[in-house]
Amino acid sequence: MIPELGNFALALACCLALAQAVVGIWGAHRRDIRLMAATPGLAVGQFLALAVSAGALVWAAVHDDFSVANIAENSAIAKPLMYKISGTWGNHEGSILLWGLILSICGAAVSIAGKNLPSALRARVLGVLGGTSCGFLLFALTTSNPFLRIWPPPADGQGMNPLLQDPGLAFHPPILYTGYVGFAVPFAFAVAALIEGRIDAAWGRWVRPWALTSWAFLTCGIALGSWWAYYELGWGGYWFWDPVENASLMPWLTGTALVHSAIVVEKRESLKIWTVLLAIGTFSLSLSGTFLVRSGILNSVHSFANDPARGIFILALLALVIGGSLLLFALRAPRLASGGIFAPISREGALVLNNILLCSICAVVVVGTMYPPFADLLLGQKISVGAPFFNATVLPLAIPLFAAMAVGPLLPWKRARLLPVIQHAWWAALAAVVVSGFCTIGMKVLPALAFGAATWIILGSFAEVVERTLLFRTPVASSFRRARGLPIAVLGAAIAHAGMGVTLAGLAGAALDSQKIVSAKVGDSFTSGGYQWTLMKLEDADGPNYTARVATVYVKKDGVPLGLMYPSRRNFTLQHQTTSDVAISTNLLRDLYVVLGEERDGQAVLRFHVNVLAPWIWIGAFIMAAGGAISLSDRRLRVGAPSRARSTTEVTA
Amino acid sequence: MNIKAARMTSASLGVFLLACTVAPAAFAVADPKEMLPDPKQEARAEAVGSQLRCLVCQNESIEDSNADLAKDLRAIVRQRIVAGDSNQQIMDWMVARYGNFVRLRPPLMASTVLLWATPVLGLLFGGLAAFYGRRRFGTPPAPLTTAEQARLRELTGAP
Amino acid sequence: MSFTRRHALMLAPLAVAGAAGVAFWKMLDRMSEGKFDPHALNNPLVGKPFPDFAVSPIGPGKGFTAADLRAAAAVKPVLVNFFASYCIPCAGEADLLGSLSAEGVPVWGIAWKDHQKEVSQFLDRYGDPFARIGNDETGRVIIDWGVYGVPESFLIDRNGIIRWHYAGGLSDDLVHDELRPALKAIA
DSSP states (O other), rough: HHHHHHHHHHEEEEEEEEEEEEHHHHHHHOOHHHHHHHHHHHHHHHHHHHHHHHHHHHHHHHHHHHHBHEEEEOOOOTTTHHHHHHHGHHHHHHHHHHHHHHHHHHHHHHHHHHHOHHHHHHHHHHHHHHHHHHHHHHHHHHHTTTOOSEEEEEOSEEEEEEEEOOOHHHHHHHHHHHHHTHHHHHHHHHHHHHHTOOOOOOHHHHHHHHHHHHHHHHHHHHHHHHHHHHHHHHSSSOOOOHHHHHHHHHHHHHHHHHHHHHHHHHSSOHHHHHHHHHHHHHHHHHHHHHHHHHHSOOOTTTOOOOHHHHHHHHHHHHHIIIIHHHHHHHHHHOOOOOOOOOOOOSHHHHHHHHHHHHHHHHHHHHHHHHHHHHHHHHHOOOOOOOOHHHHHHHHHHHHHHHHHHHHHHGGGGOOOOOOHHHTTTTHHHHHHHHHHHHHHHHHHHHHHHHHHHHHHHHHHHHHHHHHHHTTTTSSSHHHHHHHHOOHHHHHHHHHHHHHHHHHHHHHHGGGGEEEEEEEETTTTEEETTTTTEEEEEEEEOOOOBBOHHHOOOOEEETTTEEEEEEEEEEETTTTEEEEEEEEEOSSSSEEEEEEEEEEEETTEEEEEEEEEHHHHHHHHHHHHHHEEEEEEEOHHHHHHHHOSSSOOOOOOO | OOHHHHHHHHHHHHHHHHTOOOOGSSSSOOOOOOOOSSSSHHHHHHHHHHHHBBBTTTSSSSTTOOHHHHHHOOOOOOOOHHHHHHHHHHHHHHHHOGGGGGGOOOOGGGGGGHHHHHHHHHHHHHHHHHHHHHHHOOOOOOOOHHHHHHHHHHHHHHO | OOHHHHHHHHHHHHHHHHHHHHHHHHHHHHHHHOOOTTTOOTTTTTTOOOOOOOEEEBTTOOEEEEEHHHHHHHHSSSEEEEEOOHHHHHHHHHHHHHHHHHTTTEEEEEEEEEHHHHHHHHHHHHHHSSSSEEEEEESSSHHTTTTSSSEEEEETTSSSSSSEEEEEEOHHHHHIIHHHHHHHHHO
């Protein structure tokens, strides 16, 4: 009965979403106070209905209800509880339900947190969100319903891919999707503003927290996915320019541009068209990414089971949402009045450069990912566009971006001269040159430059804080007082930019990596990367649904014992799959990474990696997200409009 | 969906899964016996191999894949390096048999000009958009004439 | 309102998205018809002579060489079929190959790194349509032919040129739409 309740709740949510869309848009159009006031309630109702629906699916999974086809295909009695729960979103139908749930959470959040918004704008935003939800839920109900039943129910489920039974991967979808779907809110704001025909500074201020929140989640989601690949796939790779990875990178790039562009709308009422287009574009890329992954058009390790019929439905949904919003853009954007003239060298100019570079990188990723199917369709040619292409084309665009990142925040608005600004950050530039020079001794030119760039970014990001607190130029107490008076967003931005530098240093650290593959029997010792590795033991270690072999490896550095590592190899009997469980030992400056391979004649294949600065790749990403989160706590974002007077009647904008 | 398509897709998928041992579950080159004794040659082999696509896997190079076919291709790359072939000759050898699909770095030819030009085109288009946008609002208002300044003083009652 | 250059620029994103949408729709359409497969390769040897090779005896077959194939194809075009005993679609197309063989189309089989017992069992179970059979022990032969999975089929004409190739299991529709016209063209 619970699954039926879930199905009903899903249908109810779809109806509520439709109502939300109609009531919101129509109410705002007619300036009907009651209709506009009803919209938030509908949004919260939709969220509650979806919560019930998702809860029903989780209940069915936890109670091993194999009469639900989705649970029978993806779960099994022997699966640990945590993975039964996380398994509900680890398949196509469940992930669509998750999408819908998060979209409804966004709507509910706008209802609750958006009380300061003018009611017409809020109603329109909720209306657009409702319309999008409705389309998605309709897709879920008709082509991807997780509540379909099978009768008679099988005795046990077919279990899930053992590769997905992993904490990192279990939590990667919800965080990633929050990022993806969260950009629906800036999208809705953009469409609402285009319908209204007006974008002003206040709009910029309202949009930014939503864009920033989604961006932070997306950054974490991508980092988690990359980290999972690193420790799960077993050869130390963490980014493959795989089409599905690219599909998550594209909205991240335009989302970063959006977060920055919205600042200019807020401060200077300029770059409105850029910002609106970026808001529409980011969510469009999220949606398109969903379509591509599930359509079978792309060659990717991540591809879900492919069904072209589903692809057609999503394509229709995309046509409506993206086509509709871009048509509205084409019609209304010319009318947007722009204020704020600025010189090319100015903070606005730097942000325009930022937009151009990020969008160019995004264009490269889009074109590179889509070229193979397009070449096949239009020219009948089969070509591959792999990592070598992306590495060759993205790097030249990223370099000016890294250089400008530290300088941009230092430039004044409207008009600036470059030289005085760079002089403010002379110490960061000097440090960067020194680090680069030092590095060329041990490694090749490119990594050395990368380390220099990372130094420049990390130190340069704090140049603004140093400037504004007059650090080292006035007594420390005075600097501290100034720091307390600084808007938090300045600190947040500095931290976020520094995070990028940390990630860059982590990537550059690969130049110092070492690895060794050996065939070892118990008792053998090897040296690699400055460490001594000894195979102590090799034994069986079976688990609930697998048999395994575990090796015990003893690690020493210059004679100093560092500890034991236990790489293993698991054989999942039900799925006929073998996975390797990599042993990683980290001190946050380097990862020791040991992989156990096949065994033959009493000898086991072992791989020893020393990955220098690898943890910084993901630490940097989390620092970026943290910087974004810190910026969100800025008072200025919350004190946007005067608080509502305590009266029952309301003047509509 | 007609029968041909059904057999094709499930057939291909079935075969490729068998050949590929489902790529994400496996891990990369894990047999030290495969490696060439000369580290320089081995490094060259890995560099060439990382440019060659594993044909039965999704988006991996032959160096990263555990599939049977990838293993054979790795062996061939190493044999040819030992035999004295240049990197270009090895790539040509592979392309002669599998077409440009096997190259992870798409060659520059008439059909890929647009692909390789994307960074430049992106910058160009962005730059033009920015420039064009500025031109609309580029000119600041002219400074006030003396007559206008006098009128302004008059209106504001300034001395 | 006059249609200015600005309007044209604002329409650009919609135009690009629209074009992409149409292209994706076409792709999905063709995928459901089986005419578009992003995962398949185009074999560059079509239209060229088949490579030099030799395959060893296996099962009931005695193996053969490139010279044997050239000689046989000169008399009557041969269908070369790469298969393996563990390959399910190969089992699926065995009937079809059998009926082609019965019609008089010579079908020669090359097993991919297979073993005596398994191949014999496979042929016993699903029927033996092959006039000649050989085993590619090292895996080099399939690479030289540009094969990347099994089953794959090649049609060799009287001059030893590969005239038609298909990667995947044969079906009635495929034979009717592609193989028969190809056979007719080179007869």
